[in-house]
Amino acid sequence: MNTNTGLFEGRTVIVTGAGSGIGRATAQRISAEGGRVIAVDMSAERLEALAAALGSVVECVTGDLCDDAVIDAVMAAAGDRIDGLANVAGIMDGFEPTAEITDATWDRVMAVNLTAMMKLTRAALGRMLRTGAGSIVNVGSEAGQRGSAAGTPYTTSKHAVNGFTLSTAFFYTPKGIRCNAVAPGPVATNIEAPFRSEWAGQRLGPFFQTNLPPVAQPDQLAAAITWLLSDDASNVSGAILAVDGGWAAV
Numbered sequence: 001m002n003t004n005t006g007l008f009e010g011r012t013v014i015v016t017g018a019g020s021g022i023g024r025a026t027a028q029r030i031s032a033e034g035g036r037v038i039a040v041d042m043s044a045e046r047l048e049a050l051a052a053a054l055g056s057v058v059e060c061v062t063g064d065l066c067d068d069a070v071i072d073a074v075m076a077a078a079g080d081r082i083d084g085l086a087n088v089a090g091i092m093d094g095f096e097p098t099a100e101i102t103d104a105t106w107d108r109v110m111a112v113n114l115t116a117m118m119k120l121t122r123a124a125l126g127r128m129l130r131t132g133a134g135s136i137v138n139v140g141s142e143a144g145q146r147g148s149a150a151g152t153p154y155t156t157s158k159h160a161v162n163g164f165t166l167s168t169a170f171f172y173t174p175k176g177i178r179c180n181a182v183a184p185g186p187v188a189t190n191i192e193a194p195f196r197s198e199w200a201g202q203r204l205g206p207f208f209q210t211n212l213p214p215v216a217q218p219d220q221l222a223a224a225i226t227w228l229l230s231d232d233a234s235n236v237s238g239a240i241l242a243v244d245g246g247w248a249a250v
């Protein structure tokens with residue numbers, strides 16, 4: 001499916017969550033189009049498999065993005081010039097409605113989906129501002145467009161990703177740095193989404209049975225993410241692009 005157009009020739013792009021699913025497909029697409037990838041993931045095993053598949057164009061950083069030392073390690077691996085950042089890593093909740101949220105789930109979902117994204121973006125922006133160029137793509141969710149796609153923690157975190165994207169685009173587009181988000185619907189990946197609430201099952205079940213589009217493949221998301229990262233999207237900033245098989249239109 002990948003066609004090498006050399007779109008990322010000479011470019012360095014950080015991809016988080018690169019060990020699996022959408023992140024892995026994005027890393028593959030960037031490397032196929034000539035880019036150097038800084039691949040970040042908690043799973044050493046998954047990163048080893050990625051490195052074996054892509055070779056020396058990928059440099060791996062293993063660790064939890066909620067750890068500040070890992071953010072520092074990503075910056076060190078990237079070097080002076082960062083052309084793109086794909087904030088893909090994220091986790092689901094257990095479909096908990098508000099009254100059933102545990103502090104542990106709330107804190108972890110916010111830490112991974114939002115705070116780690118902010119910290120890595122803040123660090124990368126420092127480099128991008130020096131060159132006056134760069135493109136940031138955040139992975140949100142269709143859960144960031146509505147209240148009926150996940151539990152409250154995940155839904156809240158993905159709505160916040162949209163606000164983070166818009167505010168970052170507002171402040172930095174005049175300085176040559178674009179920031180956009182994609183909002184996927186269901187995608188065939190390794191993400192875990194255990195139903196931990198009986199009420200959520202009752203309330204969400206009918207929506208899932210009637211409204212969900214077909215499950216997409218990670219490559220379909222990677223195509224949109226790499227487009228937004230690339231110069232082909234040079235006039236696009238502050239967009240929340242639904243890549244969801246039409247779910248946003250329901």
Ligand SMILES: NC(=O)c1ccc[n+]([C@@H]2O[C@H](COP(=O)([O-])OP(=O)(O)OC[C@H]3O[C@@H](n4cnc5c(N)ncnc54)[C@H](O)[C@@H]3O)[C@@H](O)[C@H]2O)c1
Nearest residue numbers: 017019020021022041042064065090141186187189190191
């Ligand atoms: N799969 C879907 O249906 C779907 C739908 C909408 C949005 N999304 C979003 O897409 C993004 C990618 O998810 P995916 O479906 O490819 O999942 P995935 O689980 O297949 O891949 C995510 C990768 O991120 C890594 N990761 C998670 N937390 C991390 C952390 N704290 N530090 C470093 N690495 C970490 C995991 O180890 C994993 O390899 C997420 O932000 C998710 O919310 C997914």
